[in-house]
């Protein structure tokens with residue numbers, strides 16, 4: 001029965017696209033009852049009752065950002081870093097940093113605190129999480145805005161953020177739907193017919209990216225930045241096979257929808273030659289029916305190209321220059337559009353609003369500079385998340401933690417100290433912006449940029465600690481290596497404090513030399529390099545002169561370290577994402593051992609740039625083929641049998657951990673009896689996809705002498721018939737363990753975790769055969785394994 005529906009739908013789509021007729025994917029209309037509403041039922045009834053009282057012009061007002069009756073309009077804003085552009089909000093660690101904590105509790109905690117800040121400012125819908133770009137390409141400019149390229153991991157973290165935000169009573173919005181994996185050419189430079197989403201009424205695309213009409217449906221206020229001038233007149237179009245489309249790209253959206261997002265932002269790029277916001281296949285068939293999304297779809301800036309076309313495709317919120325009585329109203333009159341769909345659009349816009357009781361009491365929408373301070377004690381949380389996100393990649397000779405034995409410490413690099421200006425200038429990454437930041441990099445650019453009220457740099461934190469602990473601090477706050485003092489300068493003989501004003505002069509005679517480097521990018525432009533000559537030369541110059549050189553890296557994506565990581569004097573490496581307003585304290589806390597590092601990599605660090613899949617390089621082509629399918633990041637390295645420098649999931653500690661030699665597994669054979677998930681379509685897809693079907697358990701012990709936290713990771717090898725990557729992450733648990741103690745860890749596998757997308761059946765299937773499970777400390781150090789026959 002269900003299969004037939006899909007088949008009909010598929011036939012219908014191929015005709016609809018070719019014939020360019022108005023489409024009517026009726027299953028995606030909530031009143032069709034196709035998707036079980038569950039705990040959204042009450043919101044649906046309230047929204048329906050309200051909509052029944054509205055005139056057509058009031059309905060048109062609401063779907064274009066205005067009010068109607070006693071609704072004053074829905075306020076929306078970016079991002080998962082903070083309520084963008086507002087005064088007196090917390091500048092949180094960027095998603096890449098939070099991701100590196102591998103902590104399922106922290107992400108919920110952050111979501112709740114961030115949600116409260118949006119609510120305090122009277123913003124109804126906050127756009128976060130950014131689940132895509134997923135990070136298919138290490139060169140992608142927007143990697144720090146998301147949770148890393150493993151879709152299981154990204155799904156868990158994104159879902160956690162949504163749960164937290166929901167607790168705060170704020171509507172959460174996921175973006176960008178879908179396949180928006182690079183910035184280059186994401187937006188066409190000129191008009192055109194805007195794809196083939198059935199749109200026959202649009203006067204041609206309008207991809208200037210300006211907020212079109214009335215209030216601003218361009219929710220991503222900063223989306224319009226960057227090198228949007230492209231040689232092609234259309235945004236790039238992505239094609240990908242259906243299996244990888246589901247398993248790698250739709251997968252993360254499943255989690256956010258199940259967790260209860262009320263909004264989804266469609267992307268600027270095209271999919272199968274049709275724009276993301278004009279695409280009935282992706283919006284109505286996949287998002288609203290297969291995944292059971294019941295909220296509203298809104299366009300990324302410039303994403304809407306047509307009137308009736310976009311509304312029929314599945315866009316629910318758009319511009320009054322496209323949606324008016326002369327387009328949608330006339331469409332209802334002549335049959336190319338329906339009243340039922342218009343009502344559906346309004347209802348969808350209000351689902352989150354009613355679900356979170358925003359009709360009852362919600363703070364008044366504040367102006368950007370209003371003195372409403374919503375930060376509470378969130379600085380403590382921001383510092384805690386940042387501390388626990390840092391990954392220790394190397395630590396020899398007990399270089400870390402730094403102790404009182406280090407009487408003279410020197411710090412190097414512009415990344416140690418503030419930028420000349422900051423922190424709240426418009427940090428766009430438009431053409432011409434460097435791939436590193438001249439000053440401390442603690443946030444990302446574009447629509448997830450910070451609105452920091454202050455920024456603690458490493459320079460500040462080191463000075464405070466030197467004043468308190470009594471060590472001597474020297475600094476060289478430049479990336480340029482200087483080896484001899486220029487003429488006219490006082491040349492020192494190195495006696496006492498009278499040292500030469502050179503990089504090496506500072507490095508010599510230090511007990512520890514801490515070099516700070518960064519990599520920078522953000523929305524609007526992709527990365528041009530994965531390492532930096534000047535900063536690498538700085539590390540090497542310091543290491544040549546200082547036998548205890550510690551490198552601190554803050555980056556927006558994979559940053560290669562092999563130029564110097566095996567240098568005998570590079571004793572330690574600490575690696576993290578953009579850490580937010582408490583950055584300097586967090587780094588300092590870990591360097592001095594107040595906090596034992598417990599972060600782990602969420603992307604693979606290759607030995608060499610050429611080790612990454614060349615097919616994932618940024619392309620200027622207008623047609624992008626994601627032919628690597630599911631094989632991105634560690635799945636590519638495993639498939640190619642390439643050894644990474646630092647594998648996905650890697651991170652050391654000041655203590656050591658041991659894994660038990662036995663893994664136990666239990667499974668629910670009843671729940672695994674059918675090949676296909678057959679449950680009702682509900683919010684988050686077929687209900688039984690979320691059933692727990694198996695549980696793997698083992699234990700981890702702290703074999704060192706200090707307390708620490710370990711992230712135990714579960715990887716699964718599917719039966720060969722499943723045609724899956726060598727191994728895939730399917731569980732993780734972070735546990736704090738006292739020295740000498742043993743802690744149990746348990747991984748619950750949901751049906752979907754063992755499912756693959758069966759392309760011919762168009763369903764999720766658990767392939768029959770033998771599954772192998774490993775638990776270990778990273779994706780390449782997997783100890784014991786066990787198997788399960790299904």
Ligand SMILES: *[C@@H]1O[C@H](CO)[C@@H](O)[C@H](O)[C@H]1NC(C)=O
Pocket residue numbers: 012024
């Ligand atoms: C909508 O599509 C269905 C087939 O899926 C068709 O039976 C129906 O006539 C269509 N309605 C309109 C108004 O085009």
Ligand SMILES: *[C@@H]1O[C@H](CO)[C@@H](O)[C@H](O)[C@H]1NC(C)=O
Pocket residue numbers: 200201308326327328330331334335336
């Ligand atoms: C119906 O009206 C819309 C909006 O004016 C117009 O774009 C479309 O061409 C009309 N369709 C038909 C079949 O008349």
Ligand SMILES: *[C@@H]1O[C@H](CO)[C@@H](O)[C@H](O)[C@H]1NC(C)=O
Pocket residue numbers: 203204205206208210212321322
């Ligand atoms: C496109 O944008 C320009 C500039 O904002 C505006 O003048 C024009 O009317 C828009 N065209 C459409 C079709 O909305």
Ligand SMILES: *[C@@H]1O[C@H](CO)[C@@H](O)[C@H](O)[C@H]1NC(C)=O
Pocket residue numbers: 227229230231431432620
């Ligand atoms: C912007 O993109 C165009 C087309 O891809 C390219 O030719 C141009 O060099 C880019 N400009 C900069 C400053 O990167």
Ligand SMILES: *[C@@H]1O[C@H](CO)[C@@H](O)[C@H](O)[C@H]1NC(C)=O
Pocket residue numbers: 240241242245271272281282
């Ligand atoms: C793109 O089109 C192909 C061929 O019709 C289809 O198999 C595939 O599922 C489509 N992909 C998406 C993401 O719509």
Ligand SMILES: *[C@@H]1O[C@H](CO)[C@@H](O)[C@H](O)[C@H]1NC(C)=O
Pocket residue numbers: 057325326329330333
């Ligand atoms: C809206 O459009 C319809 C159909 O063209 C027309 O009959 C109606 O008078 C219009 N309403 C307003 C308020 O302009």
Ligand SMILES: *[C@@H]1O[C@H](CO)[C@@H](O)[C@H](O)[C@H]1NC(C)=O
Pocket residue numbers: 046050070071359
């Ligand atoms: C408008 O007021 C009515 C009556 O108080 C209430 O039931 C309804 O939820 C309100 N609608 C909105 C959108 O707030």
Ligand SMILES: *[C@@H]1O[C@H](CO)[C@@H](O)[C@H](O)[C@H]1NC(C)=O
Pocket residue numbers: 376377380
């Ligand atoms: C922060 O404030 C909240 C709410 O007042 C409180 O529950 C929590 O314990 C505080 N956290 C810390 C670390 O002080």
Ligand SMILES: *[C@@H]1O[C@H](CO)[C@@H](O)[C@H](O)[C@H]1NC(C)=O
Pocket residue numbers: 414438477478479480
């Ligand atoms: C670093 O030093 C170089 C060479 O002396 C100089 O040109 C540059 O302006 C300095 N950079 C900063 C950020 O001070």
Ligand SMILES: *[C@@H]1O[C@H](CO)[C@@H](O)[C@H](O)[C@H]1NC(C)=O
Pocket residue numbers: 543544545546547548568569
């Ligand atoms: C390591 O540092 C010492 C100075 O402490 C220096 O003499 C030595 O040459 C350095 N080693 C390398 C390989 O540069």
Ligand SMILES: *[C@@H]1O[C@H](CO)[C@@H](O)[C@H](O)[C@H]1NC(C)=O
Pocket residue numbers: 397509510547548
């Ligand atoms: C590093 O150099 C210092 C002198 O600057 C020396 O006292 C120390 O023993 C050296 N350490 C190692 C591990 O070579």
Ligand SMILES: *[C@@H]1O[C@H](CO)[C@@H](O)[C@H](O)[C@H]1NC(C)=O
Pocket residue numbers: 562563607608609610
């Ligand atoms: C990286 O690969 C390039 C090209 O294959 C090679 O020339 C270069 O030496 C390699 N670099 C390192 C650090 O291995």
